[in-house]
Each structure stands twice: as C-alpha cells, then as structure tokens.
Amino acid sequence: MTEATAIEQHLIDPEICIRCNTCEAICPVHAITHDARNYVVDAQKCDRCMDCISPCPTGAIDNWRSMPRARAYSVSEQFLWDELPQALSAEQLAEAGLAAEPAPASVVETTSGFSDAALEPVFHGASFGSSVPPWSAAHAYTNLYGPRAAQPFISATVAGNVRVTEVGREYDTHHIVLDFGTMPFPVLEGQSIGIIPPGVDEQGRAHHPRQYSVSSARNGERPGYNNLSLTVKRVLADHQGNPVRGVASNYMCDLQKGDTVQVTGPFGASFLMPNHPRSSIVMICTGTGSAPMRAMTEWRRRLRQSGKFDAGKLLLFFGARTKEDLPYFGPLQNLPKDFIDINFAFSRTPGQPKRYVQDLLRERAPDLAALLADPNAYFFVCGLKSMEEGVVLALRDVAQQAGQSWDTVASALKTQGRLHLETY
Numbered sequence: 326m327t328e329a330t331a332i333e334q335h336l337i338d339p340e341i342c343i344r345c346n347t348c349e350a351i352c353p354v355h356a357i358t359h360d361a362r363n364y365v366v367d368a369q370k371c372d373r374c375m376d377c378i379s380p381c382p383t384g385a386i387d388n389w390r391s392m393p394r395a396r397a398y399s400v401s402e403q404f405l406w407d408e409l410p411q412a413l414s415a416e417q418l419a420e421a422g423l424a425a426e427p428a429p430a431s432v433v434e435t436t437s438g439f440s441d442a443a444l445e446p447v448f449h450g451a452s453f454g455s456s457v458p459p460w461s462a463a464h465a466y467t468n469l470y471g472p473r474a475a476q477p478f479i480s481a482t483v484a485g486n487v488r489v490t491e492v493g494r495e496y497d498t499h500h501i502v503l504d505f506g507t508m509p510f511p512v513l514e515g516q517s518i519g520i521i522p523p524g525v526d527e528q529g530r531a532h533h534p535r536q537y538s539v540s541s542a543r544n545g546e547r548p549g550y551n552n553l554s555l556t557v558k559r560v561l562a563d564h565q566g567n568p569v570r571g572v573a574s575n576y577m578c579d580l581q582k583g584d585t586v587q588v589t590g591p592f593g594a595s596f597l598m599p600n601h602p603r604s605s606i607v608m609i610c611t612g613t614g615s616a617p618m619r620a621m622t623e624w625r626r627r628l629r630q631s632g633k634f635d636a637g638k639l640l641l642f643f644g645a646r647t648k649e650d651l652p653y654f655g656p657l658q659n660l661p662k663d664f665i666d667i668n669f670a671f672s673r674t675p676g677q678p679k680r681y682v683q684d685l686l687r688e689r690a691p692d693l694a695a696l697l698a699d700p701n702a703y704f705f706v707c708g709l710k711s712m713e714e715g716v717v718l719a720l721r722d723v724a725q726q727a728g729q730s731w732d733t734v735a736s737a738l739k740t741q742g743r744l745h746l747e748t749y
Contacts, residue, residue, distance in 0.1 A: 331418055334392045335366045335373065339406050342385040343471050343592060345519055346533040348377040351710070351749065358400065361530070365403035368392075376710060378451040379746045382517055382536055382592035383468070387456070391418055453717050454746030455739045459599035459703055462742075463543070466511045471519070471534075471589040478521055478587040481505050483580045484552055489652045496650040497559040498613060499578045500540070503586065504552040510588070512539050512553055514620035515596040515705070515745075519589035520555075522573045534589045535573035538707065538747070540616035542624035556616040556652055596705065596745045598624070605638035605702040607693070609682050609716055614708030615643060615652055617747070621705070622665060629664060637701070639665040640692075644682040644708070646673035683715035687722060694727035697734050703743045710748040720744075 337348070337357075342364050349357040349364065356370035357377065364385075377386050390412050392398065398410070458465070470479045481503040490498045512518070519534030526532055541554040559578040560571025580586065598606060598621045606625075608618040618641060628634035645651035648671060657667055668689065670680040686693060696702035697720065706716050724734045738744035 330394045331391045332368065332394045332397060333373070333389045334368050334397050335371045336388045336390055336398065336403065336409060337364050337366060338385040338388050338409050339363045340385075340408050340473070341383045341468075343383055343468065343473070343519065343589065344533050345382065345536045345592075347380045347382070347536055347749065348386050351377055351380055360404050363404050363406060365400050367400050368397040375451045379454050379713075380710075380749050382590075384456065387451075453735055453739060453744060454706075455742045455744055456595050457740075457742040458595045458597040459604070459742045461599045461601035461604065462597035463513055463600055465513050465516060465591070465594045465597060467516075467590070467592055467594055469510070469591065478589050479505065479508055479510060480585050481510075481588050483582055483584045483586065485582060486578075486580050489556070491649040496612070496646070497578060498652045499557050499559070500652075501555045501557055501577060501580065502541075502546050502552055503555070503588065504550070505588075506551065508551075510551065510553070510591070511543075512591045513543050514539070514598050514624050515617045515747075516591045516593040518553070518555070518591050520573055520577060521587040521589065522576045523587075526572075532572060536592065537577075538613075538616035538620075539591070540619045542620055542627060544627070548627065556613045556619070558613045595742065596707075596747050598705075599637075599701075599703050601701070602634055602636045603701045605640070605696055605699065607640045607642070607696060607702065607704045609642045609686070609704065609706045609708075609712075611644040611682065611708035611712055612650075613652065614706075614748075617705065617707055618643075619653060622660070626660070626664065638696070640689075640696075641665055641667045642670070642682045642685045642689075643667065644670040644672065644680075644685075644712070647671050648674075681715060682712065683719035686716065686719040690723045690726060693720070693723045694729065697724050697727075697738075698729060700737070700741065700743075703745075704738065705745050705747075707747045713746055713748050 344364060349359060353374060353376060354370050354372055356367045358365060388409060468474055470476050484504040485502040487500045489500045490496045517536050517538045519536055521534050522532040524532060537555045537557060539553050540556045545552045546554040557574055557577045560574040562568055596617065606621060608621065610618050622639065625634060625639055643651065648654050668685045670682050670685050672679040672681055721731045724731050
C-alpha cells in the first residue's frame with residue numbers, strides 16, 4: 326500500500342453531533358473517542374464495519390472523505406473542528422496521483438448487500454435501512470434542546486413510573502411518563518429524546534445524554550397533555566453478559582413521581598410513521614425496541630376511534646425470551662384483532678423450541694410478500710443490533726420465494742423510505 330493511495334475516511338460532523346455517546350458505545354473496534362469538544366473517528370482503527378451508522382439519531386456519524394492515506398485527518402485535528410472540512414475533488418485526487426483503496430475482500434458488497442468474497446456473508450444494515458422518512462410523515466422538530474441549541478436541556482417532571490415486566494424476572498422494564506408543563510416539546514412517533522443522568526463519570530466529566538425512543542403518541546401519553554412516555558430497561562449486563570450497571574437506565578428506573586429530569590432533543594427525522602390512510606405498517610421489534618411501535622400503534626388506535634383511519638394494515642412481530650419478559654404483554658392482548666395483527670416469538674420458553682422474529686416473518690411469507698410489493702407498506706425494525714441481519718435475510722427470502730427480485734425490492738425499500746432500521 327503506497328502513500329499515493331486514497332482511503333474513504335470516516336468522519337463525524339461536529340455541527341450536528343449531539344454527543345449522545347451511542348457511536349462510541351457501539352463501536353466494536355474502539356475507533357471512536359471524544360473530548361470535551363468533539364466525537365471523532367481514528368482512521369487507523371476504523372474498519373468500516375458500519376455498526377455505528379443506523380443508531381445515530383442525527384446522521385452526524387454518516388460522513389466520508391476521500392483522503393490520501395498518509396494524510397488522513399488525525400484524531401487531534403478532528404478534536405479542533407467546528408465543521409467538517411471540504412471534500413477533495415476527483416480532480417485534486419487525480420492530480421495527486423491517488424487511486425481509491427479497494428474495500429477489503431471480507432467487506433466487498435454485491436448489489437444484494439452481502440459478500441460473495443468471503444465464506445461467511447457480511448451484512449451491513451446501512452445498505453438496506455433508509456435515511457429518508459415516508460413521504461406522508463409529519464414534519465419532525467429536532468434538536469430543540471441540546472449542546473448546539475439555545476438551551477442545553479429542558480426540565481421535565483416524572484408523572485409516573487410503572488414496571489411493565491413481572492417482578493422477580495431478570496428483565497426489569499419500566500414505563501416512565503414525563504410532563505413538560507407549559508414548555509413546548511413536540512415529538513412524533515419514532516423520535517427519541519436524551520436523558521442526562523446526574524453526576525459525573527470516572528474521569529470527573531458530566532455524563533452525556535442517553536437516548537430513549539418515545540413510546541407515546543404525538544398528542545401525549547395522556548391525549549391533550551404536554552407529556553410523553555419512555556420504555557426503559559434496567560441494564561445490569563452488557564451485550565456479552567458481563568456485569569455492568571447502566572448509569573442512565575438505573576437512574577431512570579429508580580425515579581419517583583415528582584422527580585425532575587434533564588431532557589435534550591427531540592431527535593430523529595426519518596424513523597417516522599406514514600400518515601396517508603392507505604399506508605400499512607409492519608413493526609418488527611424485540612424488548613424495549615417496542616417503544617416506537619407502541620407509539621405508532623397508539624396513534625393509529627386514536628385515529629381509528631375518531632373515524633379518521635381504517636384502511637391500512639398494522640402488523641406486529643414482537644420477540645422476547647419469554648412472555649413474562651415482554652413489555653406491555655397484557656395490554657397487547659386487549660387490542661382488537663381487526664385492528665392489529667400480532668405475532669409473538671419467544672426464545673426461552675421452557676419445553677418449547679426457540680423462535681425468533683425472523684421465524685415469524687418466514688411463517689407469514691405470503692402476507693409479507695404482498696406488502697413488500699406494495700408501495701404503501703412500510704417496515705420498521707427496532708431492537709438489538711444482532712436482529713438486523715436475521716430480519717433482512719428473512720425479508721429477502723420472502724421476496725425471492727414470491728418470485729420478486731430482491732435487488733429491486735431492497736432498492737425500493739431504501740429509496741422510498743419504506744424500510745427503517747433502528748438498532749443498538
């Protein structure tokens with residue numbers, strides 16, 4: 326590899342980064358770091374795995390620059406930026422005698438988004454998830470409060486904190502209602518907010534906001550009131566099962582009615598539900614990934630009650646270890662069957678085979694094939710990062726078994742804002 330080689334350097338836009346720490350927390354190779362000013366990517370460590378792309382609420386993480394390898398922007402340089410530098414033009418790269426570096430064989434993508442060069446397929450969720458909202462989605466207000474806004478945060482009062490999983494179970498999940506009083510804080514289904522835990526970290530720095538999806542409809546957890554709800558799981562272990570006590574989740578789950586919290590946001594302008602009456606919504610989730618799905622379902626339910634919506638279909642594919650670990654299991658049973666088509670998958674039910682949401686998708690292949698071909702059908706996926714590949718592979722199989730071209734379907738889902746992946 327010569328100095329006259331160009332690389333696609335991964336950069337974070339300091340102008341729109343909200344310092345939520347999601348990218349640094351999820352990066353498997355620890356290529357992302359931060360100081361008091363900026364979050365940055367170390368070009369020497371980044372392997373372009375794309376794991377950090379879809380969880381970013383603002384899109385600040387999805388920036389790339391063709392750069393000479395020997396002159397890639399250093400971490401220390403990026404710490405000083407107020408904005409991204411201008412990209413080098415193709416002419417400038419050509420004048421320098423630069424050739425673009427080919428992607429490593431293990432991550433070469435075909436048009437289907439999977440590698441033909443490696444023994445095991447390599448999956449990149451960013452190849453499939455859309456960054457544009459449905460055409461009929463309502464306008465989303467974003468970044469009203471935060472480090473780049475006039476006010477760094479807004480205060481909200483805890484109006485309720487109810488556990489929504491069985492006491493005594495390993496999963497301790499809470500439904501938390503926040504009231505904003507007279508201060509405006511407009512949110513839509515699919516958006517998220519940041520919660521700032523009190524205190525400082527081990528380096529003595531103030532905690533960064535932690536991001537949570539809103540689980541209530543746009544007109545409030547209680548209609549007509551300036552409030553919203555969150556679905557928060559108490560974190561006592563990391564994704565590898567190692568003991569860890571989540572700073573924000575434990576703080577949130579222990580809140581009492583009347584407590585005050587600091588809120589930033591709202592965030593997100595693409596993971597938004599369609600509003601046109603013919604639209605169908607397929608919701609695929611696990612655990613607290615049910616939060617935006619609850620919000621979308623509740624808004625549709627309220628529209629239906631008012632007689633304003635009755636055409637589009639609503640399908641839910643919900644996975645958990647057991648029904649006792651599944652948030653809102655009881656209330657979901659009470660929803661009318663002609664309103665929402667609910668499908669559960671439990672992976673740890675004693676005496677039963679393991680079933681996951683991708684298994685449910687394959688079982689409902691004829692129904693989903695019709696929806697994949699329907700330009701008025703939208704797919705939303707939310708939950709752990711590990712579910713992305715299984716879900717997309719299942720959708721691919723459904724399309725191909727129905728005689729549809731997966732490349733054509735996948736392209737339409739992405740460009741038309743019909744498939745959204747929000748995983749962590």
